[in-house]
Amino acid sequence: MSDTVARKVIGAHLLDGRMEPGEEISIRIDQTLTQDATGTLVMQELEALHLDRIKTELSAQYVDHNLLQADEKNAEDHEFLRTAALRYGLWFSKPGNGVSHPTHMQRFGVPGKTMIGSDSHTPAAGSLGMLAIGVGGLEVAMAIAGQPLHLRMPQIWGVELTGRLPDWSSAKDVILEMLRRHGVKGGLNRIIEYHGEG
Structure with a gap:
């Protein structure tokens, strides 16, 4: 089987396992993204891990879901995300800067890189030749902390x-x-x- 774009990207980032469909593999993650609806739990996980700075090439925190300020809760959450991003070295996109996945693709998308995100539209970056996978907040936090992503070879x-x-x-x-x-x-x-x- 000739190598596809996905196999080339996975092969370049493979840390453990065999690249056979269904086999457990571990890959290095270059970039992560989170948005405000899922980012708070990611940042709390980074606190629990006692992380000093991000270990990825780039991690971004977007505020694009809860923009309306019905009460003080959203503003407090946004401020927590902003200060946590500053503390750990994540790029912070304030409310109104744009929707996470297209904004990330426009600013940071690089063919051949791996990215995971706690947003269901993360795989859209695959259109740029990236390996982009939507995952849960814990997986994003672990990748930010430098841990590989464990998954079955798709x-x-x-x-x-x-x-x-x-x-x-x-x-x-x-x-x-x-x-x-x-x-x-x-x-x-x-x-x-x-x-x-x-």
């Missing part, structure tokens, strides 16, 4: 695109067709790479 699906889309169609229609064929859980523990002339 299956890699190659989807060859040929021809042209009909008028008034877009790439989203291709994705919707994949969802129709495979369901919303069809991509679990899989990486889907699109290639071809289409």
Whole structure:
């Protein structure tokens, strides 16, 4: 099997295990992202780990979910995230700077890097040639502290695109067709790479 983009990125970051689908592997993580709805628990975990500074190349804390100030709780949470990011060396994106995943892709996306995030849209950075995986807050905290990510080697699906889309169609229609064929859980523990002339 020739190496796909995902296999190349995983291979360059592999610390332990065999790159066979379903096998347990450990990989080094270059970047992390969190957002305000999940970041508070990540920062509390960093406190519990007695971390001095981040061990990743880059970690970012975004405030993009709870922007409305209905009471003092959001403001207090945002201030906690800001000061924790400063303390540990995370890049902090204040409310109004943009949504985490596209902002991160625009500012920090680098082909060939690994990234995990505590936001369900983290895998969007895969469009840049990154290995980007959505995980829980504990996994993000451990990666920030320099620990590898442990996971099962995903299956890699190659989807060859040929021809042209009909008028008034877009790439989203291709994705919707994949969802129709495979369901919303069809991509679990899989990486889907699109290639071809289409």
